[in-house]
Amino acid sequence: MGVAGAERLECVDLSCPDVERLAQQLRKACLETGFFYVVNHGISEEFMAQVFEQSRKFFTLPLEEKMKVYQDENVRGYTPIFDEKLDPAKQRLGDAKEGYYIRREVSGSDPRAKDPLQGPNQWPSPDTLPEWKQTMEMYFDQAEKLSRKLIKLIALALELEESFFDKPGMFDHAMAAVRLLHYPAQASNPEEGFFGAGAHSDYGMLTLLASDGVPGLQICKEKDAKEQVWTNVQPLKGAFIVNLGDMLERWTNNLFRSTLHRVLNYGVERYSIAFFMGPNFDCIVECIPTCCSELNPSKFPPAKSGDHLLGRYKVTHKDYEAVANRKYT
Numbered sequence: 001m002g003v004a005g006a007e008r009l010e011c012v013d014l015s016c017p018d019v020e021r022l023a024q025q026l027r028k029a030c031l032e033t034g035f036f037y038v039v040n041h042g043i044s045e046e047f048m049a050q051v052f053e054q055s056r057k058f059f060t061l062p063l064e065e066k067m068k069v070y071q072d073e074n075v076r077g078y079t080p081i082f083d084e085k086l087d088p089a090k091q092r093l094g095d096a097k098e099g100y101y102i103r104r105e106v107s108g109s110d111p112r113a114k115d116p117l118q119g120p121n122q123w124p125s126p127d128t129l130p131e132w133k134q135t136m137e138m139y140f141d142q143a144e145k146l147s148r149k150l151i152k153l154i155a156l157a158l159e160l161e162e163s164f165f166d167k168p169g170m171f172d173h174a175m176a177a178v179r180l181l182h183y184p185a186q187a188s189n190p191e192e193g194f195f196g197a198g199a200h201s202d203y204g205m206l207t208l209l210a211s212d213g214v215p216g217l218q219i220c221k222e223k224d225a226k227e228q229v230w231t232n233v234q235p236l237k238g239a240f241i242v243n244l245g246d247m248l249e250r251w252t253n254n255l256f257r258s259t260l261h262r263v264l265n266y267g268v269e270r271y272s273i274a275f276f277m278g279p280n281f282d283c284i285v286e287c288i289p290t291c292c293s294e295l296n297p298s299k300f301p302p303a304k305s306g307d308h309l310l311g312r313y314k315v316t317h318k319d320y321e322a323v324a325n326r327k328y329t
Ligand SMILES: O=C(O)CCC(=O)C(=O)O
Pocket: 179, 181, 197, 202, 209, 211, 217, 261, 262, 263, 272, 273, 274
């Protein structure tokens, strides 16, 4: 398992007025690595600093306080260190990271309230963290808006109508989540099976990744290769790192791949924030007609997006039983 130098990702500048050029650049990035930077995205550095500050305030609370908002049956709230194991085949211990899931809140009167993962969020006590909820909700809205912009560009990059993914049933009730992450200063040891985050691809359409600038993210471009080669992705100040998820891989019949990635910790504490953007829970994802032909038949059977998500949680999340046992009536 080798580690090569640093990967230079395409840098997509959303202030560029030439949408056609942007779409072409995005296509190149999606074909080559499935990872790219996005700059001039409209989310200010000052605001991102506030989100990171609130995240840091939560993770520095005593464990006892954090456990009061332990992940519930809708996979919302706090997940302690080692709770998640993203690559069970290669990991001796779970991921050396703690996290916090925030999703869209669905009220009890909404017909979707019976669906898995739907419900209210958990929030740390406002007495302890008065600005927390407001900051995270504001970030959620901004990250979702940016994701929707990128989804339109992805449609163009696939030579489809810009509005291709705007059809009812696709992203009108998107399964989106903010995931705050904190990697304590505990060095990884890949040979021994200790990772900050084990190798995985993301489950939805795309992920926006912000970090505090501490390196650690690595990608493997050829996930099916016998010998995995890992390259470091350098953080770029002010940029989001965007990567493609499994649903887009299925929609495009492997044209745009969901790239394998992992996090190694080099003994320095690290914070990152992922925003996962996925299709509706009930969306059936099947090959886009322009991505298959007689010579290139569909490689995947149609799949319900939510089933894929729950299937992945089942193998990677401790205490998944609570999700599985929730009554959906
Ligand atoms: O922390 C990072 O840089 C990556 C996190 C990640 O890949 C994930 O949560 O899916």
